[in-house]
């Protein structure tokens with residue numbers, strides 16, 4: 001079974017794509033993602049999509065990109081909300097409207113063969129230099145949702161792996177562990193993948209790899225040069 005990950009696709013099929021202004025890595029990123037997806041991911045594989053999926057602000061326009069992802073190879077795709085996914089209002093509505101292969105996660109967990117996939121968006125933490133008072137409510141809500149997701153995942157008794165998908169990393173922009181990290185490492189998590197970071201200085205100080213038994217990995221599409229990351233292969 002193969003589990004792949006990619007985050008921050010920042011698609012914009014509903015309008016002219018202007019991502020190229022953020023640097024050459026973003027020039028035709030949609031085309032590169034699609035091409036690399038086809039050359040790496042098979043129909044029977046699982047894909048984790050870590051938020052900031054589309055710039056669309058309405059559900060109607062977001063569905064153009066969501067349907068495109070649905071049609072790409074992969075038996076099941078799991079998706080969490082990113083801070084730019086304005087179209088994602090209420091989880092039950094999103095869940096109801098998702099096409100066949102797309103499974104939204106928000107403090108929830110789903111069994112996938114001998115694995116369990118769980119997820120939530122996450123948020124900035126109080127020890128992050130970018131955190132301000134306005135972040136407090138979202139931080140508390142997301143910390144609770146993370147605990148809900150992890151509890152739900154454990155209940156589903158994962159046999160081969162418990163995979164947590166988030167949008168915000170459980171590390172600050174300076175690479176320090178956050179309360180999200182502390183919670184994650186209290187549970188039998190196998191892998192934790194996330195996006196959100198797009199700046200080289202953030203990439204440079206971000207801890208990755210095996211920490212306290214959990215494999216942490218950044219899967220922002222620009223960090224991956226738009227090639228899906230192989231999270232699990234066994």
Ligand SMILES: [Fe+2]
Nearest residue numbers: 008052196198
């Ligand atoms: Fe992003």
